[in-house]
Amino acid sequence: MEKQVFLITGGSSGIGLTLADLLSRDGHQVVSLSRSREKIRRALDQYPHLLGKVQFVTGDVTSSEDMEALFSQMASDYGMLHGLVNNAAVLNKGTLETISVPDYRFTLDVNLTGPYLVTRVFLPLLAKASGASVVNISSVAGLKPGTSIAYSVSKAGLDMLTRFLAGDLAPYKIRVNSINPGLVKTNIHLDNKVVSDEAAYENMLEKARKRYPVGRIGEPRDIALMARFLMSDDASWITGSIIPVDGGIMVENDLIPPKETERAPPL
Numbered sequence: 001m002e003k004q005v006f007l008i009t010g011g012s013s014g015i016g017l018t019l020a021d022l023l024s025r026d027g028h029q030v031v032s033l034s035r036s037r038e039k040i041r042r043a044l045d046q047y048p049h050l051l052g053k054v055q056f057v058t059g060d061v062t063s064s065e066d067m068e069a070l071f072s073q074m075a076s077d078y079g080m081l082h083g084l085v086n087n088a089a090v091l092n093k094g095t096l097e098t099i100s101v102p103d104y105r106f107t108l109d110v111n112l113t114g115p116y117l118v119t120r121v122f123l124p125l126l127a128k129a130s131g132a133s134v135v136n137i138s139s140v141a142g143l144k145p146g147t148s149i150a151y152s153v154s155k156a157g158l159d160m161l162t163r164f165l166a167g168d169l170a171p172y173k174i175r176v177n178s179i180n181p182g183l184v185k186t187n188i189h190l191d192n193k194v195v196s197d198e199a200a201y202e203n204m205l206e207k208a209r210k211r212y213p214v215g216r217i218g219e220p221r222d223i224a225l226m227a228r229f230l231m232s233d234d235a236s237w238i239t240g241s242i243i244p245v246d247g248g249i250m251v252e253n254d255l256i257p258p259k260e261t262e263r264a265p266p267l
């Protein structure tokens with residue numbers, strides 16, 4: 001397989017880090033962008049073999065200056081970009097009345113304006129690859145309301161960005177798709193203080209497990225495998241698609257009475 005170049009925003013943790021590992025094992029060049037050195041250190045503790053394999057860089061997806069500096073660096077190092085994964089996001093809880101206006105604005109800035117900005121800056125490198133792919137990591141919370149108004153609105157907007165760009169960038173042979181994960185075990189809930197501690201997080205996961213039709217919540221690999229597929233030539237006829245990868249939570253139907261038998265083991 002031809003060695004390709006990928007940029008993953010939020011590639012130092014959770015889904016982005018697992019995808020960086022997968023693509024790097026495939027022999028590709030991966031650039032992983034995130035803000036803090038601390039999460040990069042944590043990533044390398046978890047995956048020491050990625051040292052020197054994945055290029056971890058610091059920068060903020062909401063900063064034009066950071067993105068333009070990274071663009072210049074990658075233009076000179078690689079000259080083209082085969083895949084961009086807009087994966088970086090923040091998460092918070094809150095309804096219309098309980099979220100603060102600065103938190104609402106911040107969430108939309110990172111989760112929605114970030115992907116717009118990064119895609120805009122990197123367009124010339126994506127166009128050079130002829131057949132590049134953009135994958136936006138959205139959420140089922142963008143398809144039906146979740147526990148954060150800002151997060152749900154940001155992800156619903158991201159899905160429209162996907163649809164819009166699929167048409168807009170098709171002349172450059174760039175495909176654009178969304179993956180909408182259900183609940184996946186990563187650091188997002190603890191790092192963003194959506195839950196207070198490990199015990200509260202485990203409690204949340206246990207409750208969720210019972211609701212998921214396939215009988216388990218997601219692993220980062222479940223999402224990373226779909227992203228890898230969407231960026232491969234096997235997906236060359238897929239663009240503008242909004243794809244839930246969610247253990248069936250979007251088709252959960254609590255109007256059907258529970259079965260008499262014990263619940264089947266996970267699929």
Ligand SMILES: NC(=O)c1ccc[n+]([C@@H]2O[C@H](COP(=O)([O-])OP(=O)(O)OC[C@H]3O[C@@H](n4cnc5c(N)ncnc54)[C@H](OP(=O)(O)O)[C@@H]3O)[C@@H](O)[C@H]2O)c1
Pocket residue numbers: 009010011012013014015016033034035036037039059060061062086087088089090110114137138139140180181182183184185186187188189191
């Ligand atoms: N886990 C789930 O249950 C779940 C469900 C549905 C959708 N998703 C989506 O999946 C994606 C990945 O989530 P995850 O669970 O893997 O999250 P995670 O473990 O918290 O990782 C998020 C990554 O984004 C980076 N990041 C955050 N803000 C950034 C910014 N402004 N600029 C650059 N990097 C930034 C973080 O590093 P720094 O903080 O150091 O920047 C980190 O590397 C997100 O889009 C999320 O919304 C997750």
